[in-house]
Amino acid sequence: MVFGKLFAGLEKTRKKLAAGLARLFGGGRKLDEAFLDELEEVLYGADLGPTGSKIVEELKHAWQRRELEETAQVPAFLRERLLARLRDAEAGLARAASGPTVILVVGVNGSGKTTSIAKLARRLQLDGRKVLLGAGDTFRAAAVEQLTLWADRLGIGIVKQATGADPAAVAFDACAAAKARGIDVLILDTAGRLHTQKNLMDELGKVVRVVQKQIPGAPHEVLQVLDATTGQNAIRQAKEFGAVAGVTGLVLAKMDGTAKGGAVLGIRAEVPLPVKFIGVGEGIDDLEPFSAEDFVDAILTFGRGGAVPS
Amino acid sequence: MFDLLSGALNKAYRAIVGQKVLTEANVEDGIRAVRQALLEADVNFAVARDFIEDVKQRALGQDVLKAVDPGQQFIKVVHDALTALLGGEKVGLPVAPQGPLVLMLAGLQGSGKTTTCGKLARWLKEEKKKNPLLVAADLQRPAAVDQLATLGKQLGIEVFTDRSGAAAPEVCVRGVEHAKRLMHDVVILDTAGRLHIDDELMAELADVQARTKPHGVLLVCDAMLGQDAVNSAKVFHERLPIWGVVLTKTDGDARGGAALSIKKVTGRPILFCGSGEKLDDLEEFDPPRMAGRILGMGDVVSLVEKAQSVIDEKQAEKEAKRLLKGQFDFEDFLRQVGMLKRLGPLKKVLGMLPGVGQALKEIDFDDKRFKRVEAMIQSMTVKERRHPDIIDIERRRRIAKGSGNELQAVHELIKQFKTMQKMMSQLGKGGFGGLAGLGGAGGFGDLPGPMGGPGLGGPGFGGPGSGGGSGKPQRPQSGNDAFRDFMRGRKR
Numbered sequence: 085m086v087f088g089k090l091f092a093g094l095e096k097t098r099k100k101l102a103a104g105l106a107r108l109f110g111g112g113r114k115l116d117e118a119f120l121d122e123l124e125e126v127l128y129g130a131d132l133g134p135t136g137s138k139i140v141e142e143l144k145h146a147w148q149r150r151e152l153e154e155t156a157q158v159p160a161f162l163r164e165r166l167l168a169r170l171r172d173a174e175a176g177l178a179r180a181a182s183g184p185t186v187i188l189v190v191g192v193n194g195s196g197k198t199t200s201i202a203k204l205a206r207r208l209q210l211d212g213r214k215v216l217l218g219a220g221d222t223f224r225a226a227a228v229e230q231l232t233l234w235a236d237r238l239g240i241g242i243v244k245q246a247t248g249a250d251p252a253a254v255a256f257d258a259c260a261a262a263k264a265r266g267i268d269v270l271i272l273d274t275a276g277r278l279h280t281q282k283n284l285m286d287e288l289g290k291v292v293r294v295v296q297k298q299i300p301g302a303p304h305e306v307l308q309v310l311d312a313t314t315g316q317n318a319i320r321q322a323k324e325f326g327a328v329a330g331v332t333g334l335v336l337a338k339m340d341g342t343a344k345g346g347a348v349l350g351i352r353a354e355v356p357l358p359v360k361f362i363g364v365g366e367g368i369d370d371l372e373p374f375s376a377e378d379f380v381d382a383i384l385t386f387g388r389g390g391a392v393p394s
Numbered sequence: 395m396f397d398l399l400s401g402a403l404n405k406a407y408r409a410i411v412g413q414k415v416l417t418e419a420n421v422e423d424g425i426r427a428v429r430q431a432l433l434e435a436d437v438n439f440a441v442a443r444d445f446i447e448d449v450k451q452r453a454l455g456q457d458v459l460k461a462v463d464p465g466q467q468f469i470k471v472v473h474d475a476l477t478a479l480l481g482g483e484k485v486g487l488p489v490a491p492q493g494p495l496v497l498m499l500a501g502l503q504g505s506g507k508t509t510t511c512g513k514l515a516r517w518l519k520e521e522k523k524k525n526p527l528l529v530a531a532d533l534q535r536p537a538a539v540d541q542l543a544t545l546g547k548q549l550g551i552e553v554f555t556d557r558s559g560a561a562a563p564e565v566c567v568r569g570v571e572h573a574k575r576l577m578h579d580v581v582i583l584d585t586a587g588r589l590h591i592d593d594e595l596m597a598e599l600a601d602v603q604a605r606t607k608p609h610g611v612l613l614v615c616d617a618m619l620g621q622d623a624v625n626s627a628k629v630f631h632e633r634l635p636i637w638g639v640v641l642t643k644t645d646g647d648a649r650g651g652a653a654l655s656i657k658k659v660t661g662r663p664i665l666f667c668g669s670g671e672k673l674d675d676l677e678e679f680d681p682p683r684m685a686g687r688i689l690g691m692g693d694v695v696s697l698v699e700k701a702q703s704v705i706d707e708k709q710a711e712k713e714a715k716r717l718l719k720g721q722f723d724f725e726d727f728l729r730q731v732g733m734l735k736r737l738g739p740l741k742k743v744l745g746m747l748p749g750v751g752q753a754l755k756e757i758d759f760d761d762k763r764f765k766r767v768e769a770m771i772q773s774m775t776v777k778e779r780r781h782p783d784i785i786d787i788e789r790r791r792r793i794a795k796g797s798g799n800e801l802q803a804v805h806e807l808i809k810q811f812k813t814m815q816k817m818m819s820q821l822g823k824g825g826f827g828g829l830a831g832l833g834g835a836g837g838f839g840d841l842p843g844p845m846g847g848p849g850l851g852g853p854g855f856g857g858p859g860s861g862g863g864s865g866k867p868q869r870p871q872s873g874n875d876a877f878r879d880f881m882r883g884r885k886r
Contacts, residue, residue, distance in 0.1 A: 194504025226541035233536035315436035315620025343622035
């Protein structure tokens, strides 16, 4: 259970860092402007950004219309509003009707692509699917080696070329190999790139086109890995990667820290992407399907306004 | 980075600029806009609150209210507060009293530690003439050791690896001993990324610190971090006091608010910014300059330094003299283009100019245009380069063909060149005293215009008006337009 894992990971820190919402709802506070301001800050601290302000605005209207009158009613209200924004956010992986399913994994540098790929491969493998990896990060030093080590540990195949090779060529080879070897799922890694680097984004577009040409209907999934610690920049990332690579879902990595991944709500306010998985630890099994309820509960239970600088 | 914050702040003080009197009410408007900008830029809300308070205190002082130009005063107030928030003066690396300087890099997973290790080692080697040793102590992430070893090979810098299965603290101790034996004067320890709440790994980090006694621990932080940045930075700082922060991935469009917050919660400065994919994309962080850049005031000082690093001073002086005598020919032009190219991607260079950052945001510069210009000049004979007047239509056709360009492009190049030549000789007759354009080391400082006048706008690219001929300060916009036209070519 994700929630349990999140909880365990956070136990110590949770005590140390002021639990903003607990503080707000404890001690029988009155529902007033000051309370609303503090609540806004707490939501803001979870990287909800303008979405947090909107929710507080909604709460304010409800309060003015006397739909709710005391702070004890607020958590349920928040929960409902947050969940409303995550409707249809849970989704499974798409599958090819026949032939290999191709999953392309994209994201900015250091978001956690390679580790997420290893975890995803493991899940699919446990599902009894025949998995192949494509080492498309030909840019970063030793990225190919990193993915190869994972492939060896999992005992699955990998298609690779030397560092510096054309990633589109790797994609081509990987697609060919997937078809030839009767692979169920091909997971293609790509180099991390900032969404503002036009040349690198063009390169990514080329990889997508090569895959499309090789296997009709592919890529069946384009997963963008998002670091849960990312702030409001996540929205721009999602838009840019979406435009270039046709992102079909998010993987929220590094959810075992104190970050809430609240940027997902900001993304969904503009691009209605589902969240397919969340990463909750360093182990190979620490990848879980996204659960909107758990996610919202994590925000509400541990939500803090961020550490106040002294 | 910081662009969006900069844009929002611009909007904020536009509300005040132009006001005759600075009242509490209109300061309040400006301040609210500033607050909104900070919040949208991922600045921690508590930090934003303090900052706003600071600005308010400074802005509502007597001096400001009586000031002649309240708008400018308000900008200055925000600039000062921002500089204070960013860390006052520039801070460098620590100094080792004896033996090698030991630096330890730490941070969350994926923040960019290993790449930063490589960039920092390169910077120490190339800029500071040091002999650094990299120690690969990230034993968690698969192939992290290989990654550092590869970077070391690319840079020609030794990397200490230990694949004996020893734990990270032991590897670090051995690395430092190795450095002492081989007379390295800097040791950089690359550690594994870890979560600040992972007690076991944080204890390991504390162990590395206790056993190697680094002179400075550098916390590596991603510029895209959100609100949680302060939490992780605070815990890292509590567990092992950090000397400073290296901010990575600043070449994206993240608003950089985390950077402001981290400085505030740890009290430790930002030392470096990673600003690109290449190993030489590491810049020293200078708070007043960064504050200027955030406010769209440009960073001419950095630009001049950059220019100086690629320009041969004597050669530049010689050229400047020739220029002023009106002896500017295509060979000079070619050299100027070469220098501009060495400054780095144009967009990055231009972004440092005052007032240009915002205007450039949507413009896609084509650095290949430099190559086309070079190709055209290289397709000229020596005689043609020295005596451009002899280039008639037949010669132009040949040049176009030889360089793979349209005839129109050659026409434009020659037209631009002539305009520039004319401008140069006018300048020589009594324009700017210290003109040396980009070529002159002192050029920028002496130029009155915020654009650097003929510095960048002149030799090379100015259309009419970009460089200014009369010694009057030019508006940045005009130079920028000329640049844009040039870089885009007229046909686009």
